[in-house]
Amino acid sequence: MRNIKKKTKEDLSDIEIVNLLKEDIDMYAVLIERYEKQLMVYIRRILFVSVEDAEDILQEIFIKVYRNMNSYNPKYKFSSWIYRIAHNEAVSYLRSKKRKQLSKNVSSVEDDIFDKIPSDIDIEGEYIKKDSIKTVAQALKNLDSKYREVLILRFFEEKEYNEISEILHIPSGTVASLINRGKEKLKILMEKDGRNI
Amino acid sequence: MGEISKEVLKKIKKEEIKPVSRLSFLLKNSFLWTLFGISIIFGSIGFSIVLFMLERTDISTYLSSVNSPIKLILISIPLLWVFLTVLSLILGYINFRNTQRGYRFEFIKVFLLNILSVILLGSLLHLVGGSLVFNTLFERNIPFYTQVADSRYAVWNRPEEGFLAGKIVRIEKVGESMLVLSLDDDEYTVLYEQARIRPLANIEIGEIIKIRGKLVEENSFEAFDIMPWDGRGRHMQEIQK
Numbered sequence: 001m002r003n004i005k006k007k008t009k010e011d012l013s014d015i016e017i018v019n020l021l022k023e024d025i026d027m028y029a030v031l032i033e034r035y036e037k038q039l040m041v042y043i044r045r046i047l048f049v050s051v052e053d054a055e056d057i058l059q060e061i062f063i064k065v066y067r068n069m070n071s072y073n074p075k076y077k078f079s080s081w082i083y084r085i086a087h088n089e090a091v092s093y094l095r096s097k098k099r100k101q102l103s104k105n106v107s108s109v110e111d112d113i114f115d116k117i118p119s120d121i122d123i124e125g126e127y128i129k130k131d132s133i134k135t136v137a138q139a140l141k142n143l144d145s146k147y148r149e150v151l152i153l154r155f156f157e158e159k160e161y162n163e164i165s166e167i168l169h170i171p172s173g174t175v176a177s178l179i180n181r182g183k184e185k186l187k188i189l190m191e192k193d194g195r196n197i
Numbered sequence: 198m199g200e201i202s203k204e205v206l207k208k209i210k211k212e213e214i215k216p217v218s219r220l221s222f223l224l225k226n227s228f229l230w231t232l233f234g235i236s237i238i239f240g241s242i243g244f245s246i247v248l249f250m251l252e253r254t255d256i257s258t259y260l261s262s263v264n265s266p267i268k269l270i271l272i273s274i275p276l277l278w279v280f281l282t283v284l285s286l287i288l289g290y291i292n293f294r295n296t297q298r299g300y301r302f303e304f305i306k307v308f309l310l311n312i313l314s315v316i317l318l319g320s321l322l323h324l325v326g327g328s329l330v331f332n333t334l335f336e337r338n339i340p341f342y343t344q345v346a347d348s349r350y351a352v353w354n355r356p357e358e359g360f361l362a363g364k365i366v367r368i369e370k371v372g373e374s375m376l377v378l379s380l381d382d383d384e385y386t387v388l389y390e391q392a393r394i395r396p397l398a399n400i401e402i403g404e405i406i407k408i409r410g411k412l413v414e415e416n417s418f419e420a421f422d423i424m425p426w427d428g429r430g431r432h433m434q435e436i437q438k
Contacts, residue, residue, distance in 0.1 A: 025206065029199075029202040032205055032206075036202070058201055059208070062205040063214065066205070066214060066216060067216055067217055068216070070221075071219075165301065171301055172301070
């Protein structure tokens with residue numbers, strides 16, 4: 001019985017859950033569990049923080065999502081909206097902690113967050129192979145955050161251009177140019193880092 | 198239930214966190230659109246006053262007769278209003294960018310559209326006389342507005358370069374000369390026997406006039422062209438006093 005109830009909840013769409021929240025706040029747990037893993041990885045990928053720090057940030061994200069629930073426009077993807085809030089929280093975290101240089105200095109963060117590159121994703125086919133994931137992670141750490149986030153969203157979070165546009169609040173054309181320039185810069189960093197590994 | 202969801206729900210319940218109402222977001226968005234509209238309107242007023250002031254300096258006739266027309270143009274630009282107009286454009290863009298879907302549009306497209314709107318509305322406002330109305334309103338209600346904003350003070354206060362303006366304090370019957378108190382409160386004897394006197398320029402004591410001419414010696418000025426202080430450009434003949 002419990003399984004059936006749980007499955008029913010899992011089958012609900014994000015919007016249906018959002019609508020049910022008005023009557024049953026506990027339904028929010030379904031939404032949290034649906035997004036916590038992917039947002040956790042996303043946060044760690046863009047901020048290079050520890051699991052503990054990422055959990056704290058994640059809690060803040062879900063509180064903000066709840067607080068701002070009524071600003072969600074069902075015409076657009078819920079996942080883009082929740083990623084937008086995660087992005088904003090990450091930016092706030094960077095500002096408050098003044099850790100803009102964090103990515104270059106933190107060495108304790110594991111690279112496993114970049115281990116799950118789907119095989120059909122090809123950032124730059126000619127030089128990114130599975131055995132160079134470490135090089136990718138290192139290069140991403142050193143990449144300017146404006147390129148890093150857009151590349152992570154496109155190639156690791158597998159978001160479409162219009163979704164990235166909604167998450168970062170930049171025009172689709174800018175997304176495309178950031179991706180292109182980011183790839184160029186990543187390539188240079190990877191070649192440099194690759195020689196040092 | 199996972200740890201994070203437990204913690205989040207616990208915090209929401211404990212602190213009695215409630216979602217912000219939909220109305221608040223609607224109001225915020227409407228407020229941004231209103232600010233955007235206001236900035237376009239204010240920018241248009243600013244641009245119309247820029248046009249009005251440029252025209253009122255009456256420099257167009259003399260651009261070909263001065264050594265440095267570019268310098269004259271630069272002096273005649275009402276910088277305060279140019280600055281306020283540009284500021285309105287920037288604020289307009291920021292407000293637009295922060296509306297719900299404003300981010301979707303490229304900066305250059307939004308900015309160009311803003312500029313175009315301000316130029317069109319501002320020109321229209323100027324043509325229908327709105328710029329004069331607004332400028333008069335500011336002149337009457339803002340202390341030191343005229344001295345700060347009005348570029349005529351910069352253009353027509355350079356007697357050594359042939360641009361003099363001031364109040365007629367005395368008229369000599371003999372020799373067609375008058376004593377003019379300049380914008381800097383210096384007295385100049387103005388000889389106007391050979392001068393072209395525009396229809397609306399009254400040579401009467403107390404009148405403020407603009408004089409294009411030549412400084413012949415210290416505090417002595419030979420006028421070529423005399424215009425009313427409030428005349429402006431090609432409309433100078435028609436303007437009602």
